[in-house]
Amino acid sequence: MVSIKEYLNRGDSQAALLDFLSYLIEKMGSSAVAVDQLEYAAFVADIDRIRESLTPGLGYDAAMVLAGAATQALETYNGSVTRLVHKQGREMQSIIKMMAETVVYVGGENTRSVRRLQEIGDEFERAGAITDLQALKGHLSECLRGFREEALRQKEQADILIAGLRKQIESASALAAETQEALDPATGLPGKEACLKTMQDPVAIGKRRYVVTMSVNRIQSINARFGHRAGDRILRFYGNFITHQLNPADKIFRWTGPAMVALIERSETLDRVRDQIRRIMEMRLDENLELEERAVLIPVSAAWSVFQLIAVTTAERQIQAFIASQGNREFV
């Protein structure tokens, strides 16, 4: 290859030198890599300007100055392109790292996912050392393929997990519906059937089972005045009150209408138990009922009786007789 200096020393014609320089400068422009379109356009415009300055009859010195300017422009442009490529590389790595972290986060505590994604992360680290763009692209493609495979695997796992969870929800819903059926919707207490069943359970040694029957007063009147929702609310209120007053082991049931039954086990005599129940029943209770435009304070009380449970059929008759006797006391 002939250098420019040799070319000058040979004393060849000036025109040939200028043509040669023009050719070189043009090639500089056309061979440059266009990374940033604006910078590339500016560089090409500079080169074109320099080349157009190589007019016939231009002296050697002036031609050398223009050649130097073209070289300087190319060096500056190359430096800018290199910085830009490095910057893009860093950005790409940062994006990929962020993606890797995201996928690790999504993977949760799945050990296999963490390991696999860690491997992919290491691959990214290694990609940082690759300066060749083509090689970097190839490496990143590999990494992304790994990502896709891992993402697919995780999706399959998630599908299996979702199917399992759906099954669990279905079975839990069925169980909840079953429990709900057994409970009285107004008070949330178990109903009459559950009460009769519990009466048959064995009694703890040294204890007797007593039946406390309660009939909440004025429910018919409250229903008539404020609607059935208000009546249900009063029953719920009374059910909660009794539940909190009796022992945690005592069982409370919604019988029918305004009647509730508590099955309690005590070692004391009937008279003592009756005194205990009387103290509870004599408490003054009020429930604030919110109407549309105002609140009304409803006094809540109940008629009650206590007897010792001997036989289930007798107990059921006694409870029914007590409830019937209370029905006549209701008035609107």
Next chain:
Amino acid sequence: MEASLITNPVSISGDEAIEKLTAQVSALEEANANLQLLDEVMRRNNAMFEAILTNSWQGITLTSPDRRILKVVHGLTGHNAPELQGVLIESLAVPEDREIILDAYRKLLRRVCAKIAIELRVPRVDGTIAWFSATVTDMLDNPNVQCIVWNYTDITREKDPGLSPVSY
């Protein structure tokens, strides 16, 4: 209030059992006598109130806060009282006067006042129109009443003195 007296069924034999049972029977007899006395007093009181109300010029009706009739204690329009239970009280008035009732309930429930006096027209069963002067009282906070109480009198003659006794 405990409503029944149930015997503790712990089995006792001999004289002690007989003595206890006799004592319980006596207690039950005494309780029963008291109840009979109470029942008689209540029956007489009810009869007395019924007689007083029957001859009263004043009508009394109880309604819920949503204006439905709970009970016509003493009616003046000739309607069958039990059939009116659950009926919206304004539906008994002539259409032009219904808003007066709605407005009265609005004021009572918002506690603008506890008692309100209104005049309104109500068709009787025989088709004639009666004028009533009514006092509507909010007794929702009275635990023994807990409703809106209507006390009303027929003022048709005052409103239209020219009415013949037959029309009146």
